[in-house]
Amino acid sequence: MADAAAAAPAQEEDPPPPCDPETLARGYQLEALERAVAGNTVAFLETGAGKTLIAVLLLRAYAHRIRSAPPPCFAVFLVPTVVLVGQQARVIEHHTDLRVEQFYGEMGVDYWNADTWRRAVDGAEVLVMTPQILLDNLRHCFFRLRDIALLIFDECHHAHGNSPYANILKEFYHPQLNSRPSDPIPRIFGMTASLINSKTLQRSDYSVKISELENLMNAKVYTVESESALSQYIPFATTKVVQYDDSIISSELYCHAIGCLNRLERKHLEFLKGKLHDSSLENAEKRIKQLSATFLYCIDNLGVWLAAKAAEVLQSRKESCLSFWGEKLDEKVEEFVRNYMEDAYSDLSEIISKMTKRGIQRHIGEDFAADLQDGLLTPKVHFLIKSLLEYRHKQDLRCIVFVERVVTSIVLESFLSTIHQMSGWIIRYMAGKNCGLQHQSRKEHTEIVDSFRRGKVHLIVATQILEEGLDVPTCNLIIRFDPSATVCSFIQGDAVALSKTQKFLAGGQIMREESLRLASTSCQPLPNTMCQEESYCVQSTGAVVTLNSSVQLIYFFCSKLPSDEYFKPVPRFNIDKALGTCTLHLPKSSPIQTIYAEGEGSVLKRVVCLKACRELHAIGALSDSLLPELSVPYEDGPDIVVDKYQKEQPNYFPEQLVDSWLSFSRLGLYHCYEISLEWCSKTANSPAEIVLAVKCDMGSDFISNSFKMWGVQDHVSVTMRYIGIIHLNQEQVIVARRFQTAILSLLISNNQLEVRDSIKNSLEMQASPGVVYLVLPLVSGKIDWCSIKFSASPMLEVTNKDMRHCHSCKDTNLVQTKDGPLCQCMLQHAIVCTPHNGMLYAVSGFLDLNANSLLHRSDGSVVSYKTHFKTRHGLDLTCEDQPLLAASMLLKVRNFLHKCNYKNEKESTSTNAVELPPELCVVVMSPVSSDTLRSFLFIPSIMYRIQCMLLSVKLKIQLSQRMGQFDIPALKILEALTTKKCQEEFSQESLETLGDSFLKYITTQHLFNKYRHQHEGLLTEMKKNLISNAALCQLACSNNLVGYIRGEAFNPKTWIIPGIDHDACSDSKLILLSPNMYSVRKMSIKSKRIADSVEALIGAYLSAGGEQAAYLFLISLGMDIEFHKMPVERKITIKSEEFINLRSLEVMLGYDFNDPSLLVEAMTHGSYQIAGTTACYQAVP
Incomplete structure (x- = not known):
């Protein structure tokens, strides 16, 4: 059985470090390599002769060519079974430094598109795969033959008829070989232990079959002259044929069992x-007939007992019965099939019990002669057991029993495991997928083979899946339970054969002699009929569908149509061989339902499917790669956003508030806006008015605008x-x-040192752009310049004696402060700092108290103010007669736009009042x-709202250029741009x-009208791509909308104080993005939030301007959609009253239909496939 790297000694331990495989090569392997480098070659050598090593050496020889060629360029190693994919890939990786990728069906490759394949093979140098995968890729033009430098066919005897190996060569290799000018074609290397894969026995037929293989592969066979050239390197198995007589079976039990199954099937x-x-x-x-035939086969070949065992095993396992395209059959079908298997098991068990007077649960094998006599086992099974028991004392037994059918492998594994003489053996079965039977995954196959190599599994009952190429050097016994179907099967593994006759013993030598005789002849071109089959090719991509692949493609197309548990879409064929016509009926959800074709009876089905493929591609149901179209070509989906979207986005700032202070101070004329604040409850003094x-x-x-803010006790x-x-x-x-x-810095930071630095940095009039505007207090409708001038004086550095009293005051009564004496009026309404605790206070006047007055503490004690400051702060008061100041702690600025409940907090002078x-x-x-202080507390929140409003106005103007007559309030746009995270009075x-x-409605209507004949699944996928978060985020990024979005709550700490040098605060530095577009800071925002904002803007235009305004907004963003208010007229081709009770339904629904056929369509299930009726409900939006 072993073939891969057979030149090296067989080892069960981990392989040694890789060495140069050429040093391991034998003479005939190097000779074969030389032939393969020179031209296309088929290496015909016995199993275990090391054909894979020759392929590895050839890959090494081609490595430089692969790496030096412009990509894509790679070698392809084809293997006939999935289990060989991993084995051969590991051998290549062990002996070369080439990058190897594996591909097999369970990876989902059948559903990959061109981009997926491009990513999968990017950088790969050797692709190991099964042949159907390469054939499909060539047909869909995911790969091109010119991309392949070396094409290796493992077990190349499969290249015959319409096999994937043969179709690769006939559909692609030979047409390219014969084209003028000829495109580059790959070097061909084949490997096999048998050139013949048929039951041909005549010597003259051997020559014909070998010539056909050579011509198909455009390669000459290399082989050794005789087995003696290999005998010194590889051991040859001893073949033993065991004959048996099957006439012993009890005819009475046999007839009863057969009759029982026939009656059960009819029932x-x-x-x-x-x-x-x-x-x-x-x-x-179909399933019940298949199972019935399976049980009858088991009775004939295994015996009644094992037929009952087959029914027991199959009905007890959880079914994973798959259809042709891998989709589960509906549950009702499975229920009926399972009921049949249960009845079959029950009836066969009852027959066995009655006819043999023994129960089915008796341990079989206690008396094999009685089992054989009763007909419970066939002589063939009896002799299998005898042959195996001859080896029960052999150490490290590794045996493979080859069978023809999957059910035989499953039942024999279960049966042999119950024989007590074999109780020390671990037995497993191994088979490929078979519709209606339990199948194994690739992972299970790998685990079984690995366990067999390590000696943890002693016996494998296997179908032909293990015949070819599997590297199991420790296997020491092979039994062919079923006769070899072909010469190839027999040669692949010499064995003990249980057979009435066996005629393939000389086949290997005959093939060797005929190959040597044909060595001097040249390969002949294939007949035109073999490689010029009718086909349909897409010119833009090169994808092709032929008569051979057309039926498969139509079934695959139908499998992608909408389905449910009651209906699986499949094509239906009406063939009239006498007239030479065929009508193909596709499911109702297909854009085309009926295709008619004429032709020869043998190819009618393929001809009509090829015509259907051509028509489906013409209307877009098949893509240019000739695969079912599952998405809209112009919708690229999420990937397009990756280049446009960055999580860090610019945060726009309104140009109206940007200037340089140097330029601003020279304007002379300024536009003014009065800002009035009023407590809604009227219970407190309202803040002073200010002017912007x-x-x-x-x-x-x-011109006139109002909004609310939330204060401490009430909203403003x-x-x-x-x-x-x-x-x-x-x-x-x-x-x-x-x-x-000065005042804004004090209120925001409450830190005297920070205020000092801010004022120092504001003395210069910068020429660079920054945040520039003035906020001034009003008294009786006029700017309070008196307070502005005195408050803006350098009070922090009092050195001028003239500033120790107020010149306008006649009373020169001075009060001693920390910095020296000051006029009382300078303290009457002042902001002061107490250095001993670093606190800031707002002074409202003087109290009729002094240092010796009594202070009532919170703990109930009473002391003088002098004593309190001494004990609490360690300070001595020297001016005992000076009146104390009535003050309150300076309030901090907060986000007054934040709509929350402050009822538990209080803003009263009583709680914050102190005596200083x-x-x-x-x-x-x-x-x-105090009124001015109260007003300026709200300034950061007010100006932030004004900034946001200015940006909303700018966005409205930006969009109005394409919106025409619709005028949307800026506040509505601001609402759409305000996320819930901002925690304000409104959100999007x-x-x-x-x-x-509205977006879902308008896109659904657009797609339904534009792609009226497409099925619901495709329309849903198209709509999903069109309005996905990724698509909406892309629209926002492309139209520069992201910077307008408000994604976080306002933070006064990061608010830019107008007048502070931006160089002193990097966060306030403005960046000019484009003319009249500024950004300040970066904001982090998720793409989902951007998409939500686009939807909110649609809602804003819809609520303020109606459907037409919302539609024009979408058009202005660049969405290519149409909006039809009026219903689209369509041709009515059926009489609705013939299918439904129209009047009754209209009364029930309370609606009269202008087009009753729509109601019929809405009530028609996909399983209703009667020709001439309406479509099904799946496409109705």
């Missing part, structure tokens, strides 16, 4: 007719109105800038009224829901 088939219909009935009948001065008019949306109503243009000189701008910088000795205080700003959630629904 169940009759029962099905009243329970199932159409394809389900057909599938169930900017460089330009902010637009009609700001903010009203903005445009009050016109005022004149300011440069000095006024400088003073006003210093004032707002003036001698402990340093004046920071004076005079600043409701608009997002509205926009999402």
Whole structure:
């Protein structure tokens, strides 16, 4: 059995480090390599002679050519079975440094597209796969033959008829070989232990078959002259033929069992007719007939006992019965099939019990002679047991029993495992997939073979899956339970053969002699009829479908149509051989239902399928790769967003608030907006009014505007109105800038040192762009310049004696402070700092208290203020007669846009009120009224909302160029751009829901009208791609919408204070993205949130402007869709009343249908495949 790397000694341990395989090669292997390098060659050598080593040496010889050629360029190693894929790949990896990739069906390669294959083979140098995979790839033009430098056929005797090996050569290799000019073609190397894969026995036929193989592969056979040239290197097995007589079987038991199964089959088939219909009935009948034939086969070849065992094993296992395309049959069919198997097991068990007077549960093997006499076992099984028992004392037994059918392998494994004389052996079966029987996966195959190599499994009952190429050097016994079907099967593994006759003993020598005789003849071109079959080729890709592949492709196309548990879409054929016509009926969900063709009776089915493939491709149901079209070509899906979308996105800033201070201070004229704040409850003093001065008019949306903010005890109503243009000189701008910088820094940071640094950095008038505007307090409708000028004075560095009292005050009564004496009026409304604790306080006046007054502490004790400051802070008060200051802790700025409940918090002077000795205080700003402080607390939140509104206005203007007459309120756009994470009074959630629904509706309508004949599955996939989060994110990125989105709650700590040098605060540095487009900072935002914002914008335009406005918005983003308000007229071809009770349904639904055929279509299931009726419900949106 062993073939791979047979030149090396067989080892059960891990392989040694790789060495140069050429040093292991024998003379005939090097000779074969030389022939293969010179031209196409078929290596015909016995099993175990090391053909795979020759292939490895050939791959090494081609490595330089593969690596030096422009990609794609690789070698392909074809193996006939999946279990050989991994084995041969490991051999190549062990002996070469080539990059090897493996491919087999369980990887899902049948459903890969060109891009998937391109990624899978990228960088690979050797591809190991089964031949059908390569054939399909060549047909779909995922690979081209010119990409393959070396093509190796393992077990190349399979290259005959319409096998995948033969079709690769006939459909692609020979047409390219004979083309003019000829494209590059791969070097061919074949390997086999038998050149003949048929039952041919005449010597003259051997020569014909060898010539046909050579001509098909365009290669000459290399072999040795006789077995003696190999005998010194490989051991030859001793072949023994054991003959048996099958006339011993009990005719009475046999007849009863046969009659029972025939009656049972008729009974169940009759029962099905009243329970199932159409394809389900057909599938169930087919399965029951298959199982009945299987049980009859078991009775003939294995005996009645094992026939009952077959029924028991199959009905007890969880079925994984698959259809041709790997889809489970419906549950009802499986239920009826399982019932049949249970009845078969029950009836056969009853017959055995009655006819032999022994129960089915008796341990078989206690008396083999009695078992044989009763007909429970056939003589063939009896002799198998005798042959195996001859080896029961052999150490390290490794035996393979070859059988013809999968059911035989399953039943024999179960039976042999119960024989107590074999109780020390571990027995497994190994078989490929077989519809209707339990199948094994590639992983299970690998585990069984590995366990067999290591001696953990002693006996394998296998079908021909283990005949070819498997490297099992430790196998010491092979039994052929069923006769070899071909010369090849016999030669692949010499064995003990259980047979009435065996006639293949001289086949190997005859093939060797005929190959040597034909060595001098040249390969002949194939007849034109073999490689010029009718086909259909897609010019753009080169994909091709032939008569051979057309039926397979149509079944695959139908398998991709919508299905459910009641209906599996399959094609139906009506063939009239007398007239030479065939009508193909495709399922209702197919865009084409009926195809008619004429031709010869033997190829009618293939001809009509080829015509169907051509028509399906013409309407787009098959892609240019001739695969079922599952997506829209112009919708690229999520991958396109990767290049456009970055998680870090620019955060736009409105240009109206950007300028240089140097330029701004010289304008002279400024546009002003009055900002009024009012507590909604009217229970507290409202903050003072303020005025916003900017460089330009902010637009009609700001003529009159209002919104709410949430304070500590109540929400605040903010009203903005445009009050016109005022004149300011440069000095006024400088003073006003210093004032707002100082007060806002104090309120935001509550840190005296930070405020000092901010004011120092605001003394220069920068020429670079920054955030530039003025926020000024109003008193009685006029700017409070008195407070601005005095408060903006350098109070933090009091050195001028003239500043120790107020010049406007006649009373020169001074008060001692930390920095020295000051006029009382300078402390009347001031912001002070107490250095001993670093706190800032707002002073509202003087108290009728001094240092000796009593202080009532929270713990109930009463002490003087002098004593309190001494014991608490270690400070001595020296000015005992000075009145104390009435002050409160300076409040901090917070996000007043955050809609939350502050009822548990209090903002009253009673809770924050403190009494301060003036001698402990340093004046920071004076005079600043409490109303002004209260107003400026809200400034960061107010200005942030204004910034957002300005951006919404800008986006509205940007979109209005393509929106025509629709005028959408900027506030509605702002709502659509505000995520829930912002925690404000509004968010995009409701608009997002509205926009999402409209988007689904309009895209569904568009796709339904444009692709009216496509099935529901394709329409759903197209809609999914068109409106996916990835697609919407791509639209937003392409239209520069992301920077407008507000993805996080406002944080006053990161707010840019106008007037602070941007170089001193990197976060406030503005970046010019494009003319009139600025960005400040980067924001992190997920693509899902971007997509949600696009849907919310759709909802905003829909709610404010109607469907047409929302549609135009989508068009402006670049979506290629159509919107039809009026229903599309369609031709009515059926009389609805013949299929449904139309009037009754209309009364029930409360609606009169203009087109009743739509109602019929909506109520038609896909399983209703009657010609001439309407389509099924699957495409109705």
